[in-house]
Amino acid sequence: MSQPVVSIDNLVKRYGENVAVDHFSLKIEEGEILGLLGPNGSGKTTTINCLLSLLTYDKGDIKIWGKEMNPSAYDIKSQIGVVMQNVAVIDTLNVYENVDFFCGLYINDKKLRKQYVEEALEFTGLTDYKKQKPKKLSGGLLRRLNIACGIAHKPKLIIFDEPTVAVDPQSRNAILEGIKKMNKAGATIIYTSHYMEEVEELCSRVVIMDHGKNIANGTSNELKSSLISREKIRIGLPNKSPEILAGLKEINHVYKVKEDADDVIIKCDGGEHNLVHVLSYLTDNNIPFGHVTTELPTLNDVFLEITGKELRD
Amino acid sequence: MFLRIFVYKIKELSRKYWLVGWNFVFPLVLATAFFLGFGNLIKEDPDTLQTIDVGYVNQLDKSAGFEQVLKELSKENDEGTTLLNLHTYSSKDEAVEDMNSDIIFGFYLESHDGIETVVRSNSYVSTIMNEIVREYNNYTDVINDIAKKHPEKVPAAMDAISSNNSFISEHSFGQNTSQYLQYFYALLAMTSLFSSWISTSMLEGMCANMSECGKRVECSPASKFLSIAAGILAGTLLQIVSNIIVVIYIQYILGINLGVPMGTMIILCSIGSGLGISAGILMGSMIRNERLLVTVPLFFTMICSFFSGLMWGQIKQLLQYNCPIINKINPAALLTDAMYIRSTYGPTDEFYQDTFIMCLMIVGCLIISTLFLRRRKYVSL
Numbered sequence: 001m002s003q004p005v006v007s008i009d010n011l012v013k014r015y016g017e018n019v020a021v022d023h024f025s026l027k028i029e030e031g032e033i034l035g036l037l038g039p040n041g042s043g044k045t046t047t048i049n050c051l052l053s054l055l056t057y058d059k060g061d062i063k064i065w066g067k068e069m070n071p072s073a074y075d076i077k078s079q080i081g082v083v084m085q086n087v088a089v090i091d092t093l094n095v096y097e098n099v100d101f102f103c104g105l106y107i108n109d110k111k112l113r114k115q116y117v118e119e120a121l122e123f124t125g126l127t128d129y130k131k132q133k134p135k136k137l138s139g140g141l142l143r144r145l146n147i148a149c150g151i152a153h154k155p156k157l158i159i160f161d162e163p164t165v166a167v168d169p170q171s172r173n174a175i176l177e178g179i180k181k182m183n184k185a186g187a188t189i190i191y192t193s194h195y196m197e198e199v200e201e202l203c204s205r206v207v208i209m210d211h212g213k214n215i216a217n218g219t220s221n222e223l224k225s226s227l228i229s230r231e232k233i234r235i236g237l238p239n240k241s242p243e244i245l246a247g248l249k250e251i252n253h254v255y256k257v258k259e260d261a262d263d264v265i266i267k268c269d270g271g272e273h274n275l276v277h278v279l280s281y282l283t284d285n286n287i288p289f290g291h292v293t294t295e296l297p298t299l300n301d302v303f304l305e306i307t308g309k310e311l312r313d
Numbered sequence: 314m315f316l317r318i319f320v321y322k323i324k325e326l327s328r329k330y331w332l333v334g335w336n337f338v339f340p341l342v343l344a345t346a347f348f349l350g351f352g353n354l355i356k357e358d359p360d361t362l363q364t365i366d367v368g369y370v371n372q373l374d375k376s377a378g379f380e381q382v383l384k385e386l387s388k389e390n391d392e393g394t395t396l397l398n399l400h401t402y403s404s405k406d407e408a409v410e411d412m413n414s415d416i417i418f419g420f421y422l423e424s425h426d427g428i429e430t431v432v433r434s435n436s437y438v439s440t441i442m443n444e445i446v447r448e449y450n451n452y453t454d455v456i457n458d459i460a461k462k463h464p465e466k467v468p469a470a471m472d473a474i475s476s477n478n479s480f481i482s483e484h485s486f487g488q489n490t491s492q493y494l495q496y497f498y499a500l501l502a503m504t505s506l507f508s509s510w511i512s513t514s515m516l517e518g519m520c521a522n523m524s525e526c527g528k529r530v531e532c533s534p535a536s537k538f539l540s541i542a543a544g545i546l547a548g549t550l551l552q553i554v555s556n557i558i559v560v561i562y563i564q565y566i567l568g569i570n571l572g573v574p575m576g577t578m579i580i581l582c583s584i585g586s587g588l589g590i591s592a593g594i595l596m597g598s599m600i601r602n603e604r605l606l607v608t609v610p611l612f613f614t615m616i617c618s619f620f621s622g623l624m625w626g627q628i629k630q631l632l633q634y635n636c637p638i639i640n641k642i643n644p645a646a647l648l649t650d651a652m653y654i655r656s657t658y659g660p661t662d663e664f665y666q667d668t669f670i671m672c673l674m675i676v677g678c679l680i681i682s683t684l685f686l687r688r689r690k691y692v693s694l
Contacts, residue, residue, distance in 0.1 A: 052532050054521045074534035082532045088525030090518065092328035093321065101321045105533035108314060149529065 003066045005030050005157055005188045006051065011060035013046055013212070020046040021057070022212035028190065033183050035203030036192040037299060043212035044192040045085060048161050051190075052082060064157065078106055081155030081187075085162045087146045089134045096121070096130035099148045106153035120152035123178060140171030147175065151182065158182060159190045164198060176202055196299035206299065210307050223302045230297060231274050233266040235282075236290025240264060244287055251277050262290075314535055315543050322547035325518070326511060336511065336552065340504040340559045347500065348567045351493045365438050368400045368408040368420030377423050379449055386445065396441075405431075421446070497563055497571060498652040499623035502645035504559050505585030506617055508552035509610035512593030515544040517606055520597075520686075541594075541686070549583075549590045556582035572656030581651055584671050588644045589614075591678035598685035614645075621645035647671050 006028040013021040021043045028034050036044050049055040051062055053071045062069045064076045089098045099117045107113040121127045124144040134142055143163060151158055160179065164172045179202060183189050193199055199206055200220050208216040208223070216223055237244070240259055248264070249257045253271035257264060268274040275294050282289050326332055369383055380401075387399040400417050402408040408420040412433055419432030419442055428446050432439040460467050517523040519540050521531040530540055560578055563569050571578065596609050620643050622629045629646055632639045640646040651667040658664070 052528075054528060054531060071531070071537075074536075077532060078534040080532065082529060084525050084528055086525045088529045090325050090526060092325050097321070097324065101317075102529060102533070104314070104317045104321075105530065105535040 002030060004028055005032075005065060006190070007061070007063040007066075008047070008051065009061040009063075011047065011050060011057055011062065013043075013050055013055065013057045020212050021050065024060075024209070024212060024214050026207060026214060026217075028188060030188055031183070031186070032205055033179070033189040033191060033203045035199035035206040036190060036209060037194065037196060037199050037206055037303070038192075038209035039194055039303075042209040044209055045161055046212070047209070048159055048190070048192060052080070052159070078153075079156045081151045081153065081158040083147050083150035083158070083160045083163050085165065087134075087142050089142070089145055089149060091134055094131050094133050095126055095137070095145055095148075098134065098145060099126075099152050102149040103152035106155075116152050116154060120148040123151075123181075124148040125174065139166055140168050140174075143167050143171060143175065147178065155187065157188045157190070159192075161192050162194070163191075164193070164195065172198075196303075200299055208299070208303055208306070210303075215306050216302060220299060223299060224297045227297050227301060227305055230270045231268040232295040232297070232301075233268065233275055233278055234260070234263050234291075234293045234295070235266065235278070236262055236292070237264045238262070238288055238290070244285075247281060247285065248278065251281055254278070315539055318535070318540055318543035319547050322515060322544045323551065326515065326547060326551055329514070332511060332514070332551075336504065336507045336555045337558065340500060340507075340555070341562055343500055343503075344497065344559060344563050344567065347496050348563075348569065351496070364395045364398050365441060366398045366400065366417040367442060368402050368411060368417040370402045370405050370408050370420060370422045372405075372422065372424040378453070379421070379423055379428055379446075382445070382449055383421070418442075494569070494572065494656065495622050495629070495649060495653060497569065498649035499618055499621045499645065501556060501559060501582065501652070502585060502621050502648040503614060503618035503623055504556055505552065505582065505648060506589040506592070506614040506645055507610075508548060508555075508586050508589030509593030509596060509613060510607060511548040511552060512545065512590045513597040513600070513606040513610050515548050516541065516594060516597035517603070519544055522601060523597075523603070523606075537686070545590055545594065548593075549586050552586035552589060553579075553583050556586060571652070573652055574655075577655055577660075578652075581648065581655070581668075584668065584675070585644075585648045587675045588648070588671055588678075591675045591682070592644065594682040595678040595685075598682040617643050617645035621649045641670065644671065644674060647674075 004027040006026065008024060008026040011021050011024045012019070024043070024047060026034075026047075036047070038044050046055065050057045051064075051069065053062075053069050053073070064073075064080070067073065067076055069076055090101065093101060096117065099120055100113065103113050103117050103120070107116060118127075121130055124147055126141065126144055126148055129137060129141060134145060137145060143166075147160075147163060158179075164175055167175065176198060179189060179191065191199065191203060203220070205219055206216070206223060207214055216226075218226075245257050245259075245264070248254060248266055251266075251274075253268045253274055254266055255269045256267040258267070259265075266274075266278060275292070279292070281287075367383070369380055371377055371380060383397060383399050386397045387395065389395045400408075400411065400420075402411070402420065405422055408417070408422070408431070411417050412419060412431070418438050419430060421442070422429040422431055428449070430439070430442050430446055432442065456467065518526045519530050519537070521528040531537065557579060560571065560575075560582065564571055564575075573581070592613065593610055596613070597606060600606055600609055619625075620628055620632060620639060623645075629640060629649070632646075640650065647667050647670055651664055651671070654661055654664040654667065
């Protein structure tokens with residue numbers, strides 16, 4: 001079995017009395033896109049900073065490609081690309097110079113660097129803006145420049161720390177597509193976010209963090225299938241008498257019926273054709289109803305069930 | 314990699330508007346303001362020795378020895394300068410008339426009562442004129458005394474005097490020693506110390522605990538020492554260029570002779586730039602607050618410049634009398650002192666001492682900064 005690209009074992013990071021990362025362990029295999037999901041302050045960025053040796057930690061081991069990571073591990077660093085949460089570019093250099101400068105920290109060969117810079121600009125759609133200063137770029141283009149600076153040297157492990165914060169939907173899609181392409185080209189990706197939709201769409205495996213702990217680990221489907229709630233039906237119901245609600249709860253696989261303003265939310269723990277059964281009950285009993293929607297569980301539901309709070313709380 | 318970081322740091326820093334404004338434009342504006350304030354006082358400085366137009370009125374019946382002395386002093390000496398431009402008059406009234414018309418500064422009136430010096434006003438010129446008379450009287454007294462006591466030794470005494478007949482010799486006190494020049498020296502010191510925020514700005518972009526760019530640089534395989542060294546070199550070079558521009562502007566465009574040979578001035582400016590840069594590195598290695606990275610170097614520069622006499626020329630002398638150690642630890646005072654000494658007295662021991670202390674400060678700042686930055690090998694975010 002090949003060794004993992006990243007191996008974090010029992011990592012502990014404290015800020016005084018506050019434990020930011022609490023005995024966190026993680027292994028990432030080559031070619032994975034690992035989503036590190038958690039609310040703000042859950043310890044994602046601290047874990048990434050420890051992984052990159054930007055932070056000391058109190059306990060634990062971090063290995064990348066089987067070698068211990070430390071600030072002087074230049075051979076490891078040369079294979080890592082980092083896209084920071086905040087835009088990290090130099091305001092006084094233009095787009096091309098920024099990418100060239102950061103790529104130049106990794107690639108010495110001038111000809112190869114030029115080729116890589118051009119490719120990174122094309123990849124991020126910035127070729128037409130290469131003479132522009134960062135201040136002249138829109139928020140989305142600036143994010144793309146941030147990505148170009150992090151990936152121009154063609155790293156084997158790329159860490160994206162919430163790269164789509166404050167990005168318009170069009171740029172967000174472009175960024176996500178770009179990440180998929182990089183992964184197809186062979187890069188292992190760590191993607192931190194608190195946008196569960198992105199993580200569901202992008203990641204082959206998800207780790208959910210809260211209070212510095214690894215509270216769930218698996219593919220998106222694995223995590224969702226571990227939930228009691230498999231289906232959520234929302235119905236606009238004008239008459240919410242106790243008899244009607246009790247009748248709904250007696251339907252097979254329905255385990256919870258909850259009022260929500262003008263609607264009723266019906267949670268089912270499995271089974272098939274749950275919506276058909278619910279609608280049959282309503283029509284058979286001449287109970288008037290309005291709109292009907294059905295939702296499959298999301299990672300937010302996983303998080304809610306594990307922690308009792310919303311992911312974006 | 315070093316060269317690439319160096320080139321990009323030059324590009325990055327030289328395109329910062331505040332840097333160009335404070336480090337390049339502001340010193341020129343201030344130099345112009347100083348020039349408008351007291352530029353003429355410097356150009357007409359008494360210490361810049363100029364040929365003195367003097368008159369001579371002989372009221373004796375015979376030719377006098379003193380007139381011969383004045384004629385000797387009107388000849389060009391070995392150093393190519395002429396002390397006096399002699400005008401002879403037959404009457405006192407003629408001499409007074411020329412003096413009042415500013416043709417001569419003053420005149421000697423030699424009569425049986427002795428030699429009288431008549432001047433328009435007291436100044437260094439009148440002092441020189443009096444000194445000439447005093448020296449002449451000393452020599453004649455000596456000769457008269459020897460003639461009375463040892464007449465046989467008069468020829469030997471005359472030979473001795475004639476072989477040492479320099480009544481007034483011009484000592485090489487440098488090219489310009491005006492007290493007002495210290496404002497320009499203090500200005501150059503201030504310009505040099507402004508580089509302290511070049512280095513805090515440079516460090517900000519290099520250290521992970523200071524900026525996002527710093528994180529990116531520290532995540533890369535580029536050595537932190539190498540990156541910072543390239544940045545220091547870029548900052549120092551920019552500051553040296555800034556200083557040289559200010560020196561050239563003062564010396565050749567404003568026409569104020571700073572009194573220090575250009576080569577020495579460039580060396581002193583380079584040391585001053587090194588001082589500012591290394592002080593900035595020290596501050597940057599200790600400060601973690603982004604706002605303080607700007608305010609502390611600014612405060613440091615202005616305080617040091619104030620105590621070196623930028624705003625009030627007498628402050629340095631005051632400190633020298635009351636608390637001389639401040640002048641020895643204030644980098645701006647050391648730099649202005651070195652320039653002043655080199656300009657006034659030449660390359661004396663004190664000049665070298667000041668230069669040595671400044672170099673020591675640079676090395677000290679860099680060593681302490683290295684220790685601070687090494688301790689942050691793992692940064693604290």
